[in-house]
Amino acid sequence: MVNNFISFASGCDRLAILMIALCVFMGLCVGSFAARYMKGDSQYHSFFIQLILLIISVSGMASSDNLILFLIAWCLSSLVLVRLMIHKPNWRAAKASGIMAAKNYALNVLCMGAAFLILYLATGETSINAINHQDAHSLSMQLALILILLAAMMLSAIWPFHRWLISSLNSPTPVSAVMHAGLVNGGGFLLVRFAPLYLQHPPLLTLIFVIGLVTALLGTWWKLMQSDVKRMLACSTMGQMGFMIAQCGLGLFPAAVAHLIWHGMFKAHLFLGSGSAAQEKRFDLGYPPKPLTFICALVCGLTGSLAFAWVSNKSWLVDDTTLVLLIITFMAGSQFALPMVRFKPLGNLPLAFIFTGVGGLLYGFSVQIIAWLMEPMGLMQPQPLNGIHIIGILVLTLAWLSILFLRSQEKTMPMPGWALRAYVAALNSSQPHPSTVTAHRNQYQY
Secondary structure: OHHHHHHHHEOOOHHHHHHHHHHHHHHHHHHHHHHHHOOOOOOHHHHHHHHHHHHHHHHHHHHEOEHHHHHHHHHHHHHHHHHHHHOOOOOHHHHHHHHHHHHHHHHHHHHHHHHHHHHHHHHOOOEHHHHHOOOOOOHHHHHHHHHHHHHHHHHOOOOOOOHHHHOOOOOOHHHHHHHHHOHHHHHHHHHHHOHHHHOOOHHHHHHHHHHHHHHHHHHHHHHOOOOOHHHHHHHHHHHHHHHHHHHHHOOEHHHHHHHHHHHHHHHHHHHHOHHHHHHOOOOOOOOOOOHHHHHHHHHHHHHHHHHHHHHOOOOOOOOEOHHHHHHHHHHHHHHHHOOOOOOOOOOOHHHHHHHHHHHHHHHHHHHHHHHHHOHHHOOEOOOEOOHHHHHHHHHHHHHHHHHHHOHHHHHOOOOOHHHHHHHHHHHHHOOOOHHHOOOOHHHOOO
16 A cells, blocks of 8 residues: 555656755755744744745655645645745734735636646546646647646746735745745746646747746846845746746756756845845946947857857757757856956956856756756757747847946936836836735834
8 A cells, every 4th residue: 555655646757856855955045044033933933844844745746746646735835835924914914915825826726726627537647747648739638738837827926927926025034035946936847847748739838938038028127126125036036937937938848947946046045145135235337338348248148158058968050949048148148247347348358258158067067967867758849949939039139238228328318208107117017015015114013
């Protein structure tokens, strides 16, 4: 009976092992921080019990190959996270944040439960691995995939399901860290888990790419408008989740997993260090960059992109969606090099050249390692380039250049009316729900 239960519950493939290792590592990091941060809190011990329960439930979800156990673990982890978010029920704003997140998770569970029921009725299987080997071209299978996509969007705060994440900032810092570094990434994990089915539908992958790209652009734009550190980090998480989903839409699922891992560790670091952000020294990046500075940064970006392509066994001379990822690494490398070559473009060029090259090698190596580990699952399948991908590349490029060269014009010339209206609309859209905002210190019940 024990062997049958293990066979029934366990889906510990290489993806599951990666996710469990990440979850346990992040739990240890957050727990170590919380041991000091939560000291003296009246719910100190219950906090750690719930944190351990969250780690166990997420690990169970990652390792489960059974639809029922997967859904149960998903529900349990959502309930525990909501309880951690509220933490102090007497604090009205925190309670409102938890209720808002609970409503989002309830709708998420409904979509996932309906999708799993359809998958079972269409295939007669409860094993996720067995379902992934089925033909997915029937109408019922396509409906199930759309419902799974909606569930992933809700969990990962993909636009237009982003409001709950921006309104969740009343939680203790360790809770925000574990949420942004862990459970929010669950949407990407869900898509990767059912990737073999999505790979049978290129038009659906293109839709996923568009949804991810829109979210990445909005999250990044909104981040630049924020003055509050945690709200800025929340918008950043939204943008990063959009980029992760876009990589799934490109058919580059191992790259999405690598991004999930890097983002989880980096965002946990940012949240756990957010208390010292007010003391950090801020640098004027001097936008727009001078022509020579920009050219040097482009050279460094190209170096980083070529290093990434070399170590991850990719090529610029392709006509598939790998090209989109390479162009994004080129822009990221150029942006990374800009501060280093700002004052002495030619003098600092060698140093920037080395740093961007090493950065490209490290990121490419991480993607290649994940692709190698997941090779038996066959999830690295770049899609043929189409017009939507080309438009996406152009939009990303124009957005990046606009941030670099148009931002400083606000100081020298008035903004046109349409731009002001767009700015105000974007700023309003990036704000939390009013009920989750503590307007006066007397409302803070601790």
